[in-house]
Structures are given as structure tokens and as C-alpha cells.
Amino acid sequence: MTTLSEDSTTTQPRTLRYAAALNEALDEALAADPRVFLLGEDLADPAGGVNGVTTGLSTKHGKQRVLDTPISEAAIAGAAIGAAIEGQIPVAEIMIMDFISIAMDMIVNLAAKARFMSGNRTPCPVTIRTASFGGLGSGATHSQTLESWFMHVPGIKVVMPSTPADAKGLLKSAIFDPDPCLFVETVALFGTAGEVPGGDHFVELGVADVKRSGSDVTIVSYGRGVLDSLAAAEVLAGEGIDVEVLDLRTLVPLDLPAVLRSVGRTGRAVVAHYAVEFAGPGAELAARISADLFGQLKAPVARVGGRYRPIPAARNLEQAFYPTPDRIAEAVRATIRFRR
Amino acid sequence: MTISNSTAVGADVARELWTRMTLAQAIDERLRRGIASGEFAGVIWPSRGQEAIAAGVGTALRRDDRLVTTYRGLHDLVAKGVPLTEVIGEVLGRSVGASRGKGGTMHITCPDQGVMLCTGIVGAGIPVAVGLALAARQQDRDRVVAVSFGDGATNTGSFHEGMNLASTWQLPVIFVCQNNLYAEMTPIAETMRITQVVDRALAYAMPAQRIDGNDPEAVHEAVSAAAERGRSGGGPTLLECVTYRFKGHYFGDPMRYMPADELAAAEAADPIPRYRQKLIDAGLVPDGELDAINRQSIDQVEQALQEVLAAPEPDLDEIDRDVFSDMKGIPA
Amino acid sequence: MTGQVPVRMPKLSMAAIDGTFVSWLVDDGAPVTAEQPIYVVATDKVETEVPSPATGVLRHGAAQSETAYPVGAELATIETSAESEG
DSSP: OOOOOSOTTOSSOEEEEHHHHHHHHHHHHHHHOTTEEEEETTOSTTTOSTTSTTTTHHHHHOTTTEEEOOSOHHHHHHHHHHHHHTTOEEEEEESSGGGGGGGHIIIIIIGGGHHHHTTTSSOOOOEEEEEEOTTSSOOTTSOOOOHHHHHTSTTOEEEOOOSHHHHHHHHHHHHTOSSOEEEEEEGGGTTOEEEEOSSSOOOOTTOOEEEEOOSSEEEEEOTHHHHHHHHHHHHHHTTTOOEEEEEOOEEETTOHHHHHHHHHHHSOEEEEEEEESTTSHHHHHHHHHHHHTGGGOSSOOEEEEEOSSOOOSSHHHHHHHSOOHHHHHHHHHHHHHOOO | OOOBOOOOOOHHHHHHHHHHHHHHHHHHHHHHHHHHHTSSOOOOOOOTTOHHHHHHHHHHSOTTSEEEEESSOHHHHHHHTOOHHHHHHHHTTOTTSTTTTSSOTTOOOBGGGTEEEEESSTTTHHHHHHHHHHHHHHTTOOOOEEEEEETGGGGSHHHHHHHHHHHHTTOOEEEEEEEOSEETTEEGGGTOSSSOGGGGGGGGTOOEEEEETTOHHHHHHHHHHHHHHHHTTOOOEEEEEEOOOSSOSSTTOOOTTSOHHHHHHHHHTOHHHHHHHHHHHTTSSOHHHHHHHHHHHHHHHHHHHHHHHHSOOOOGGGGGSSSSSOOTTOOO | OEEEEEEEOOOOSTTOSEEEEEEESSOTTOEEOTTOEEEEEEETTEEEEEEOSSSEEEEEOSOOTTEEEETTOEEEEEEEETTTOO
């Protein structure tokens, strides 16, 4: 775990790990605006957060800006919502995404609806950070990827970065966004490294990113699925299949035009995500791609998602639950092979 | 912790209390009358019988102090100063409502009068009230936050999480429990083992008081003291205001679960005629003036109602407004 | 000068979208005062007496017994005069 960057206003791009990129985003946000503050469990030093994401922040910015809370997910979310309504810029943390169900009433019935129900009198610019702990052997109640729940409730933005650069840039955008944002981090990616632009790096919400250009098939993904998709693309390149990997980066707002542009060109789409495939975000994407590009598709839209099972704890069982580069590659091959 | 009775307030405060009580009664009765006869359609959760609490809270708070209340909160709202047309407009779904008809009875917001949130989910206002108080401290203001809820809410997780956090962080929250002895349609003895909600404050090391919720002066005094405590950094207070609701849980509730003699006794102790008599006996406000204020409240409600009934329904494009700050990338 | 105040099916509970008209409590052409019960409605098997919205003379509409009418449907009118308007 890196310590806080001495000079976070460097203009040079650097290689950072995903967790350090999140730390930098929070550090810069706290420095940029006195209304920003963090609240959640074990955030302050010396703990610095369960995975060290908030290391150093309370020491640098003060314990009044990085608040340790009791284990009270509803109160954490609710207090953040109240503070946001009063014009503060709270960044609440729900440590593990599975715990977010305790805060659902606050998020779904208050944060997502405050602007609408009040007729714009009380907008709620809260940011709720949470982390999916999938793939780490933690068992069924500490491993889920639940972004689809929030896509289904009008009024809350859903952000899910796959790289350190996107993690930093999207978190800063989410924090300063005037709407409530759910920012989903992926713990299995915390150690992955990537180049992060220097300067005051923001990534606009609602803009997808082509992580790999290609012409034969589009894999639409986000979060950890992007890495698996890139790995699958490498294997497939050796078989003469040229894969484009489109990273959505944000689920709400959704960059549908980017998806349709890409699939309109390739004619084939595979949607890959770590969320359960059944009734998952891929279903929405597949329906929209199929409806909008019906006559141009060379194959049905395929989805590769988590199995419809509680997530087992044993390592080999857990691995059978998730998408893998192999499963994604096989789905791609099937679209290439498809004949009417 | 015995129920405490009030000491006298001055004539000015007494008049204010009476005015707000009559306004709360007038809006509840006029809306129920209109809904009952089919004159108009709306959904309300009647607050008849609980006016003294609303008036005591409304008079003790400053305009910029915050109030969070519930779906059974029309009395709280008018007593805090929310314009009648904004309240009635939301109940009847018209464009002149506080949120142009989009919030409805349960979600009336009026930051201008300090009403930041009303909730339809029992207990939900409590954690948010803690956040409002946190922001007041962060912004270096001496505002306090009153959050109103019923006895039933004190059994929710949100209540306990919010009480604990407010106490741990010593935030200026006044927890106003309007204990009307029923949670939806179940009597309080069947929902908790304790007999007094105020005892819950012990678990959070929070100062608390149990008050006759039908005595507006007692409520006023208790809220004033709690506000002073909050403003001076003394942290939160729980006030259990014991009262009764005369019209059941929702409008149209046949109230089969409420014993008839219990209801009759409560109605005989109606806080409004009781306070009227107290003011007359004390020589504080003459009966003619009290009755004139009452008529004025009724007239104001009628005038606001007619204004609302004459107002249009909200524009259809309101459904696309205020979902997000802008709609790029948002599904249709 | 006379007016006509409509008597509409009330919304008697949060979930109600209609009500079943049961019977008149006051004859056609009879005088009524505001808030006096004038007919009986059943919703979810609960019978409720519905009060008059105004003072005047009740004119029955075409409401049939044991028939459901949507909330807001006009069941009758009250003829009011200038002095007695509810």
C-alpha cells in the first residue's frame, strides 16, 4: 500500500495501483473543497480503511473530515444524505457491497428520490462508495456484485471503474456530481496497476471507453469483466478474431450511443459482467442492442455473467461461479460461428 | 420519569400556540370532510388529537431550525409555517403543491421554513435528521433539528442507529416521539416490552423527558430547553410526548382495534377545548379572541383549499423534471 | 340563485379505486344538510355512510345497488340555493 503521494498535483502520468488511485482521488477531493468529508467504518488512521483505501487521509485532513462511524449502515447512508441535502459533499462508505441492503431504504427511498419528490428543492449530491469483494473466498454474504439493484431505481447514478485511471477520474467526478452516485469499487482489482494521468484528472460520467479496438465482435463490459475480456481478446487474436472491448465505466447514465456505434460496426456483441447473469445489467444491454440493431446483427447478443447460485466459499467452487476469459472467449467464438 | 406538566407561558406564546393548534385542526378536519364526501380525492393520515405537539414544536423552533416529519405530519407542517396551499396542493396533487404534485402527502418539503424532509417509511427520517445536524455543525451554524416520529418508529433499526449516532457525536437533534399509543393498527403494549418510550434514551446516555403531549405549553417548554441544549453543544434530547389519535391510522380506518371507551376518554380530553379553557381560566386570552383566531384558521384553510382546487394538475412533462440534474444518458 | 354540487364516489382508503354503492339513506328530492349521511358505500366489505358535501335538495343519480363505481364518479347532485349553500 503506497503512502499518500507527496505531490498529487504532478503533471506527469504515473503508474499507480487501483487502491492508491482511489486514495488519491479522495485526498484531492478533500483538499479541493472544505465541504467534502468522508464517513464510514474504520476509515481514519491508523486503520485507514479495510483495504487501506483511506490511509493517511485523517492524518492529513483531520478527523473532522474523515469520520469513523459505528456499525450502522442505515445511519451512515442517512447521515450522508442529510448532510448532502444541506449542501455538504459527503462521501459515505459501505464497506462491503453485501451490506448495502441494510442501507437500501435510505438510498432507494430518500437519496434517489429527494430531488424529484421535493420538486428540486432538496437535491442530494451524496456519493456512496462500496466495494465488491467477489473472488476472494469470502462466501455468499461478502462477495456479491449488486449494481443491478441500483440501476433499477430511477434517480441514482451507478459508476464502476475497471482501471486505476478510471477509478481516480470517475471517483472525483462522482464526488462533485450534483446527483446521488453509487461508486462501486472492485477489491480483486485493488492491486492492479495502470497509468494514471497527471494533473486534476476527472473522467466524465456516462462516457464509455474503448479499451481495445477491434472489428469482428464487441465485448461490452465494466469492472472486473473488462480485464477478463481483454485477456480473452488476446487469446482470440491468436485465432484471427479481432475483438473490440468497450468499457462502459458508468451504468447510469449509460453511454448507449457508444455501444450501438461499436456493435453497429462489428455486428456481434457479447456482454460480460461479474454480476449474476440472470436479470443482470447484461439483460438490459442485450435487449437494447437487439432492439436497436435487429437487422444488422450477425448473431444473437450473448451474455456471460455470474451463475445463478449463492456464491460458494470454497475456492474451486467460487471460480466456477464467475465469468472467466475462457467462458467469454467461447461466447465470442459462438457469435463468429453463428449461422442463421 | 413521570409526565411533567407545564408552567405558564406568556400571552404571546399562548396565542401562537392556540393559533397553530387551530390551524392544524382546521386542515385535518377540512381535508377529511372533503375526502369523506367525495368532494375531492386524496390520501391522508389524520393527525386530529395531536395538535398540541405540533404547536409546541412549531413555536419553540426558529424558522431556520430544521424539522423532519412523517406521513402523519400535516399538523407539524402547518405549525412550522409551511404555506397551506403548498401542503394542500401536495395532498390533492396540483401544480401549486410544494413539489408541484410530485411528492404527495408523505413527501412535503419546504426548506424556506426549515422542513427538509418528510418520509413515508417509518423511522427513515431519523438518520437523515442526524445528517442535517452534522451539517449544521460543519457549517458552524447553531441550527437545531427536530425529528418527529411515532411510537412505532422507535422499534425500527433506523431509530436505534440514529439515536446512537446522534448521541455518540453529540449532535443537536431533538427526537420528538409523538406517542399516540398505536403503531399503525397495533397497540403499543404489543410492540415493545418497555412501557415508556423515554426509557430508550438511557441506552444511548441521552437526556430525555416524558411529557403530556396534549399540553402545548409543556411541549413548548421541553422543546425550547432541548433546543437550548443543542445550540450550546450539549447534544441531543429525546422527548416522548404522550397523546392520542382520534381518527385511526389512515383516513377511512374503521378503528376496530381501538377500544371504544379508550377512544371516548381521549376525545373527552381533547387538547383543543382543554387549552381553550385553560387560557380563559388563566385570563391570558379572552374567549372572544380565541374564537376569532379559530374562525380565522378555518377561513385560511378554506381559502387555501379553494385556491388549490382552482389550480391545474401538474404538467405532464413534470415526470421528466428533477430526476437528475440533466438527462443525458438517462433512459426514457 | 341555485347551484349544483356534485356528489362523487369518495376514495375511502389508500388502496381504493372504486366503491360499491349500496343504498340511499335519503329520498330523492328531500332536503339535506352538509355532512348529513346520504348513502351507504361498501369497500372491502366495510360499509360506510357517506356525508353530503353541501346543504340543499338531494337529486339521486342513476346509481344502482350493489354496483361498483370508480372514485370520482358522479352519483347524485345537491341543488343549493344562495342562502343554504354548504
